[in-house]
Each structure stands twice: as structure tokens, then as C-alpha cells.
Amino acid sequence: MNPVSKILLIFALCVLAAALIAAAVYYVRFYRYKHFRCPKCGHCFKPPVLRMIFSVNAVDGKIIKCPHCGEREYMEPAWDDDAKV
DSSP: OOHHHHHHHHHHHHHHHHHHHHHHHHHHHHHHHEEEEOTTTOOEEOOOHHHHHHSEEETTEEEEEOTTTOOEEEEOEEEGGGSOO
16 A cells, blocks of 8 residues: 555544544533423423434434324424423
8 A cells, every 4th residue: 555545544534533532522512411302292302323323314404203103294303491201
């Protein structure tokens, strides 16, 4: 492997590591301070990590399924001070 390819590989790995760290920080902050409230039934919940990762992102929130009523709706995160979770 020539020196240019090594530099590009190291750069790509650094970018990937930075993206993973940024995503981890986002999810840790979400689970520490925020929750979702279903617009249909009003149920407050914090979805499992895999559901959070694989749900559809939309504007500032996510399109996610409520575990209480089963409706798939657009929900924006709310601060935990707004409701007891």
C-alpha cells in the first residue's frame, strides 16, 4: 500500500469514528433529557435504542410507533421536565 492510500484510509477511519462519537453523544443526551409524547393518546415514552436508530427522521422529530396505542406518527422530542416518564 502506498503512502497516499494509507493517509486516505486513516482519514476515512477518523471521519467514521467522529460520526459514531457524534451519534453516541446525541443518543445519550436524548435518553438523559428528552422523551416522545404521542399526539394521539398523549403517552410519554423513550423508545428502545434500535427503534430510535432505525426510525424515520423527519424535520426535528421522528416518525415512530407509539408503544401504547400502536399508531405510527410524527413526534418531536420534548424535555423531561414537561412530563413524568
